[in-house]
Amino acid sequence: ALHDCIEWMRARSMLSASPLVDQVSAISCGIYDGAPVLDLDYDEDSTADTDANFVLTGSGGIVEIQATAERTPFDRETFDAMLELARAGCSKLFDLQKLAIS
Numbered sequence: 001a002l003h004d005c006i007e008w009m010r011a012r013s014m015l016s017a018s019p020l021v022d023q024v025s026a027i028s029c030g031i032y033d034g035a036p037v038l039d040l041d042y043d044e045d046s047t048a049d050t051d052a053n054f055v056l057t058g059s060g061g062i063v064e065i066q067a068t069a070e071r072t073p074f075d076r077e078t079f080d081a082m083l084e085l086a087r088a089g090c091s092k093l094f095d096l097q098k099l100a101i102s
Contacts (some may be wrong), residue, residue, distance in 0.1 A: 002020070022061070023098075024057050026053060026054065026090075027053075027090055028051070028053050030045065030048035030049070031050035031078060036081045036082050039089060050074045051070055052066065053065070056086065060087075
């Protein structure tokens, strides 16, 4: 929607160039039954050992990470596994975003 609005404004000479500089997407991850899971559904989320949300940019930046050990603390290896899973999931979301605005 933002892209469409910017293009509408550009078509009317309200903007000379797009102010968009990168993509952004967000996705949830968690540890469910001892394994990293992408985009947990309600049942998984409500009983997950760890619940995390990642907001990432298309260029690889991190906007926000929120992670909570719901049952037992998690270690760096587990965090890294969730981050890599989130990066893969956001990469797919970035591809879908590109398709939606092309």
